[in-house]
Amino acid sequence: MIERYGWDDLPDAVRGAIRQHLGQPTVLREVEQGQNCNLALVVKDDRGTAFLKGVRGVSPRMRWLRNEATAGELATGLAPATRFCEDVDPDWLVVGFEYLSGRPAVLAPGSADLPLIAKSVTRISEFDGGAAQPLSARWAAADWWTKLAEVARQDVVGWDLDEVTEWSRRAARFVSGSALLHTDLHEHQFMIDDKTGRVRVIDWGRPASGAAWVDVAFLVIRLIAAGHRPADAEQWATAVPSWKTATKEALTAFACYVAGLWTYRGVTSPFTGSTELSFAAKDYAAHRLTGWNVRPRRV
Known part of the structure; x- marks a missing residue:
């Protein structure tokens, strides 16, 4: 469990750095959601309301927060704008974001939010990925099913490991492209303002x-x-124009890769909802594999 800090718990140097940007902010509330930060506060200053987020210690979490700080430039008007980003000695990164009000999306069948989500994902796909890391590079390793079999043999029963591994090897090539990707979209990443109908997207820690x-x-x-x-x-998905550019082979390779990856991570580093996600990913992989009568050729 990551250690969380309130305003009064922060080191003097961190509070001082924040004051340089926000004056003497008033803490409105602590934000309990989120598993990757040590600091998450909604505060108010003379310019309005801001969301403070901080990470202590050099780690992937610090890299993800640094990515978030630049997302406002990647997806202008959709991602929250960054008010400041500062490294504080000895080992803190603190970022002040535009505060976004709204509620998370509802993804259940029949939800009125589904068309709004389709429009938002369409907007994301229209942005250029710029200098964001290529997903194809991130997906260079494709042995998740093999690793899964080593740690949880029961989770691969009924699967042809050679088949799903070969499909997984093809995924990196199929996901190659130049569009901006969020890569971690779920209901809590969408902030819906019911008064205006506007949707914003948060938590850009792993763009590609x-x-x-x-x-x-x-x-x-x-x-x-x-x-x-x-x-x-x-x-x-057909409501999103970019979906039509995905081939049958690309979707099958994607589904097999994600099913192996998410199930392996759910076993080795479980988090809230990881079991349901691994089941859903494997359901999708099984759906995509239906109708393929031959194993893909090695690439």
């Missing part, structure tokens, strides 16, 4: 560049986890 349909495919799995049948989730 890649094929524009990839974020849509990730959401297909999230929809399955929320109760949609795989075919119905894919039907929803």
